[in-house]
Amino acid sequence: MGSEPEVSVVVPTYNERDNVAKLIQAIHEALTRAGITYEVVVVDDNSPDGTAEVARALSSRYSVHVVVRPGKLGLASAILDGVRVSRGKYVAVMDADLQHPPEVLPKLVERIREGCDIAIGSRYVRGGATPGWSPLRRLVSWGANALARLLLPKVRGVRDAMSGYFVFRREVIEGVELNPRGFKFLLELLVKGRFSRVCEYPIVFRPRVWGESKLGVGEVVNYVLHVLDLAHDSVRFAIVGGLGTLVNLATVALTGYYLGVEHWLSVATAFEVSTLFNYSLHEVWTFKTGFRGGFLSRLLRFHGAVVAQLVSQMLFSNLLYYVYGVGRLAAQLVGIAVGFLLNYLLSKFMVWRRARR
Template sequence: MENNSAPGKFALVVPALKEAGNLPTLIDRAQIALARQSNDYELIIVDDDSRDGTEEIVQEYSRRDQRIRLLVRKGARGLSGAVLHGWNHTDATMLGVMDADLQHPPELLPTLLAAVNDGNDIAIASRYVAKDSISNWNVARQLISRFGTWATWPLQRRGLRIKDPLSGFFIVRRECIDGLELQPYGFKILLEILVKGRIQKAAELPFKFATRHAGESKADLKIAFQYFSLLGKLSRHAFFGPGSQ
């Protein structure tokens, strides 16, 4: 039977901490990309109280296009928490996230959306589908990234082995995560969704990981500690079930 139903509403959350130098280009490119697809959408910038002009930049865009929204978190930090904050403030049935630093190409959004519209529960922009996706990284960074990915393999379900479970660029159906207790800390919310979520079918799409456009990386030892702490919690969940964290 032919499906003539309209595609679901899509909300893209972009966590931001001192990313004023990147946001105008990001929003412009995202708007152009999202105009090429049929889903109703909103673009939600979640600012962790940057005080660098981020609020003013997004408010100006929002005045011209009400689909551009700003949420400001006071006294809170962390990518996963910002993502959940944005998702909790939308009624969209399809939920996405991407970085604000332009390392993720907004031009891939229509392709990711099409993959979910075609029946996938989640569509992931993957650094490890194409061989040259991270060729601009130095050897040490590539090894650290690969090690972090390999450490997730015991947690992933058979039949749903994702090559890049630490990607920060993906779209998931809300119904697959509704009711889950997701942790609002750390930087790797995709891994938690893959372990806890009701994901049956996934698509991984290749992309070229770009260099940061402006500003400074937020990576530090605290993030590494949070990641290994998350691995421990998810290991208990995967092997002993919910409630064992």
């Protein structure tokens, strides 16, 4: 295999036949000119246009290693597979569509040499730009960055957490369990990685010349779910609670207005239906796996937590309204907040308490 290169450049590809040769040549010229030893790891999702074959043909001229996966498995997982087979001291990640300028690679590597753990090619620091973007795409990108900064504290100091162009020290991911989804590997790295310093260097994100963009509605949904997966479990708990409220109201409407059930029975049915709904989502999404006790035991404990929430909500709301003269809505809001907090704490530390390893 030869000596270890200083940097491994991981390039995920799917139907990039028209771009991959130009990209590899540009990477070679930029890094060789800067005196940086390298390898390019092309991870191809079995492109029907022959991208892998084009990349393999270049291995006689450049330091190129090609990994072909059985199908279209996603960009983030392709990066992870490329990182696993790479040998460099540092790992660079960039797209194959020539929108990321290869000439900036030496600058990013230089930032790592100077002490950064992660160096990001940023569109949103001074000197960065996104020429040719429509107002809608700019709005979507801004919203994606805003959502990440709002829900992920470790991302708040980063201007372009959505970048697909970055370099990091291999130590950043050593011993870290990564489960990236969709397009945004960098988010996973920023939230879970072991680092102390992140740097950003301006890039001009070029318009795509050949091929088609892979970004669609499905990737937007994947991104939102990814951010929520990385967020604190209290965020997911609150979202499930909100959905459960809608389920509760829908059940009351269905049983009361359409089935003619007595109101007290309709409310009791809605309580149980929404409790089961919330429990199911908490089990598979909010708190996920590795719990103590069995399914039925957790279900019974969760019912207890919900009852405790209702009692505390009523207690605080009535106390503030009748004893301290607080307005109805303000008193109810405080009661709801106290009830939510109690339910969350009971759920996290009693219902879905982690099993010891």
